[in-house]
Amino acid sequence: MSPVATCRHQSPTLTSYRRSFDLGGIITSFSRNEKIFSKGEQAKYLYEVESGCIRTFDTLNNGRRWISRFYLPNDIVGLDARENHVISAEATSPSKVRLIERAALMSQAARNVDVVKYLMDITAIELQHAQNHKLILLKGAQERIVDFLLELKNREQNETAVDLPMTRVDIADYLGLSIETVSRIFTRLKGTSAISLLTSRRIDLRNLPRASIA
Amino acid sequence: MSPVATCRHQSPTLTSYRRSFDLGGIITSFSRNEKIFSKGEQAKYLYEVESGCIRTFDTLNNGRRWISRFYLPNDIVGLDARENHVISAEATSPSKVRLIERAALMSQAARNVDVVKYLMDITAIELQHAQNHKLILLKGAQERIVDFLLELKNREQNETAVDLPMTRVDIADYLGLSIETVSRIFTRLKGTSAISLLTSRRIDLRNLPRASIA
DNA sequence: CGTGCAGTTGAGCAAATTCAACGCTTGTGG
DNA sequence: CCACAAGCGTTGAATTTGCTCAACTGCACG
Numbered sequence: 001m002s003p004v005a006t007c008r009h010q011s012p013t014l015t016s017y018r019r020s021f022d023l024g025g026i027i028t029s030f031s032r033n034e035k036i037f038s039k040g041e042q043a044k045y046l047y048e049v050e051s052g053c054i055r056t057f058d059t060l061n062n063g064r065r066w067i068s069r070f071y072l073p074n075d076i077v078g079l080d081a082r083e084n085h086v087i088s089a090e091a092t093s094p095s096k097v098r099l100i101e102r103a104a105l106m107s108q109a110a111r112n113v114d115v116v117k118y119l120m121d122i123t124a125i126e127l128q129h130a131q132n133h134k135l136i137l138l139k140g141a142q143e144r145i146v147d148f149l150l151e152l153k154n155r156e157q158n159e160t161a162v163d164l165p166m167t168r169v170d171i172a173d174y175l176g177l178s179i180e181t182v183s184r185i186f187t188r189l190k191g192t193s194a195i196s197l198l199t200s201r202r203i204d205l206r207n208l209p210r211a212s213i214a
Numbered sequence: 215m216s217p218v219a220t221c222r223h224q225s226p227t228l229t230s231y232r233r234s235f236d237l238g239g240i241i242t243s244f245s246r247n248e249k250i251f252s253k254g255e256q257a258k259y260l261y262e263v264e265s266g267c268i269r270t271f272d273t274l275n276n277g278r279r280w281i282s283r284f285y286l287p288n289d290i291v292g293l294d295a296r297e298n299h300v301i302s303a304e305a306t307s308p309s310k311v312r313l314i315e316r317a318a319l320m321s322q323a324a325r326n327v328d329v330v331k332y333l334m335d336i337t338a339i340e341l342q343h344a345q346n347h348k349l350i351l352l353k354g355a356q357e358r359i360v361d362f363l364l365e366l367k368n369r370e371q372n373e374t375a376v377d378l379p380m381t382r383v384d385i386a387d388y389l390g391l392s393i394e395t396v397s398r399i400f401t402r403l404k405g406t407s408a409i410s411l412l413t414s415r416r417i418d419l420r421n422l423p424r425a426s427i428a
Numbered sequence: 429c430g431t432g433c434a435g436t437t438g439a440g441c442a443a444a445t446t447c448a449a450c451g452c453t454t455g456t457g458g
Numbered sequence: 459c460c461a462c463a464a465g466c467g468t469t470g471a472a473t474t475t476g477c478t479c480a481a482c483t484g485c486a487c488g
Contacts, residue, residue, distance in 0.1 A: 433485085433486085440477105445473080449468105451466105455462105456462090458459105
């Protein structure tokens with residue numbers, strides 16, 4: 001296919017969902033790189049991120065790791081599981097996570113249609129996110145990174161800079177690029193003043209939208 | 215990242231779901247390339263494929279079309295929608311489709327937990343499919359096509375050949391490749407006897423699994 | 429003060445794209 | 459019935475993109 005270099009960013013409006021009822025659950029802390037659940041395990045919980053960042057990932061037969069998605073505060077992890085997890089999850093940075101029992105959730109759904117609607121909706125959002133991610137993977141390297149940064153920025157609306165709660169390796173494995181390419185694109189964007197690196201983990205995006213259109 | 219050229223196929227066991235209750239709905243016929251629904255429209259139905267093949271797709275700002283997924287008999291189209299469709303759908307070949315009213319479905323779900331479970335499950339399967347598709351997009355061109363062919367073969371288990379109910383352009387837009395590359399890979403696979411083209415739309419896959427491991 | 433991890437940069441290379449031309453099939457109208 | 463156009467598919471040559479391999483820097487932590 002064509003690295004869709006000229007394609008503008010499509011704002012996906014992947015809003016977080018505000019629910020009107022209580023799902024209960026207990027909060028647990030995880031340190032950087034700590035395992036939350038593993039592929040194959042029985043899926044007992046849904047996990048709501050309170051703070052920090054979670055990555056879900058799988059390891060390919062060639063040993064390469066592939067990151068399915070980063071989950072930020074208010075995101076729900078584990079919707080892709082039916083009986084068992086099909087993917088693993090770890091914290092990319094120190095994180096607090098609310099563990100919600102799936103069984104309790106299902107019985108609550110049996111009594112309250114709002115819960116059904118809620119579950120359907122957040123799963124549909126998860127699905128839309130996956131589709132958006134597929135779309136990103138069709139683009140060229142620079143656009144992947146721009147889209148990624150803008151997606152992060154969407155989460156912290158009124159900030160002009162974003163924190164990257166993950167390493168370059170994580171970003172590479174999420175975007176399907178080599179770390180070298182990720183690094184080079186950052187440098188290139190810096191060169192065109194599209195971004196500026198306050199630190200290697202905090203990036204000012206003031207001029208990025210303009211650059212992404214050019 | 216690396217086109218994961220050495221990576222073996224991961225059998226995804228994306229089984230179709232057998233439900234034990236009746237969702238009703240009426241069957242409608244669509245001819246090749248006929249529109250089923252468009253992005254932005256209100257999502258009134260879920261669509262169950264009875265025969266033929268449906269593609270869901272979106273058009274990028276650069277005009278290029280991008281196919282999200284092909285739906286074959288027993289697949290359900292439209293699970294990614296909440297209020298409105300976020301994607302368009304067309305028949306890639308003459309198809310029969312069962313239209314299931316979403317509103318009726320929700321009220322049925324309110325009375326029957328099995329329906330809730332069913333909806334959650336088919337949506338989770340849809341999500342797993344999307345993740346599998348993402349994974350395919352990380353691989354090299356030949357592996358994408360091999361995976362695609364094997365995925366089709368999964369649907370017609372006891373056949374040694376599969377029909378392609380879509381054009382090369384469709385395949386290219388689904389796999390994120392150019393049509394030329396798709397064509398070349400077919401030729402290459404033919405050259406190594408991994409496949410043989412009975413017609414350009416019907417392919418014998420007898421030797422493909424072996425080839426995909428090599 | 430070394431060791432390891434994260435990140436950056438450079439040179440050569442492999443893969444897939446683009447541009448372009450051409451063959452085959454199918455359907456349509458004279 | 460034939461001729462021609464249109465769509466689908468294939469093939470070739472040049473180019474671009476991003477990967478691999480490799481070296482090197484800065485930083486944090488023991």
